[in-house]
Amino acid sequence: MKISHYYCITSLLLLILFCFSEGWCADPTYGFTAVPLTEWNFELQKPYDVPLEERYSYENGVRKLWVYADDKPHDPNSLTQPRTEVRIRGLDYSSGVWQFEGYAFVPNGTSGVTVSQIHGAAQDATTLILRIYNGDMRYYSADLIATGMYDRWFRLNVIHDVDGGKVTVFIDGVQKFQVKDKGPGDLYFKCGVYAAPRNISYYMESRWRDIKIYKK
Template sequence: MGFLNCYVLFLTVLVVFNISLLCGADPTDGFTEVPLTAANFEIQRPYNVPLEERYSFENGVRRLWVFADDKPHNPSSHTQPRTEVRFHGLDYSSGVWQFEGYGFVPNGTTGPSIVQIHGAAHDPSTIILRIYDGDMRYYSGDLIATNMYDKWFRVNLIHDVDGGKVTVFLDGVQKFETNDRGLAQFYFKCGVYAALSDISYYMESRWRDIKIYKK
């Protein structure tokens, strides 16, 4: 290999290296994608309405909506109204797992959980990402991001069960980290699940390119 070719190769490697430093690591690096089928997407909705009145799946986009006075997802439940994807058959209790999806929340939707990890030692959930007036919060508390309305955003939610940590990335940037809430049987959910208070009458979120990873 001549001097000129070596020099060109050196510059190429240097450019690639610098680009990788500027861009940073992707949250999915080191993870293995879990194959998903239609059977993994269990839709929970108000028990007294047909599926098509609270959910649609067209052109790769899942649209989920609910009203504040809707019934819960089954007659014996006393929980708040929801239309959610519950990732069936993907429960876990160890290892490191990750949810990835592109979400969209229309202006006016306030008060719903749009992503959550269900399960905890002494609570129903380990983490909830909730939208209030366009801001994303950890449950109803810590502010994670602002100005979330009317745009697509990438969500990566990583749960290190053995390390007891949950990390939130938005558009590839780490935004939040917290301890989980103890060992349990866990699974991911996304959609709209109304909080107990401070909610809009109509709540909606949309999702595309959903993936589950583990390592």
């Protein structure tokens, strides 16, 4: 009986240590402070020639954003790809440690589209691009971050340690990716749908709820 009890305790401790080593048991928001948000902080960008309600809805706490491959850009003077995005306004940063959190849903068929990003960098227009290709999440169009992203709600946490020069991505509380950033700049978080330069689906959509910003 004593041996069995000892075995159970030892197994539990080993499991806990394994979970922490894999990032499964640690809440990525631990040690951070939530920044108060109002609806003013959620700036919408959408094709310039269509009404907002034709590319965006906000019902029961869920923000639904969609765009078509042949849509116009967000500004008549822009040459960028079509988008419908939330830009977190009023919380630009250039130093410190900041975190984006949101629950996202990407329907099957949406592909070749950025669903979340950190805009701004010393060496580029963006620090981080998270794109969906055929149900996989990738860093820009390269590194695979996670698979099986279609038709389910997932929790996304992105931590940007500007002073440390790194960005860390968590999916459902599990660390999936870490990369060196591209230097400081005028930085801010965005989410929604923004068509990639190529290999995009005609219709692109993502849904978001419980968006929060944290900082240390």
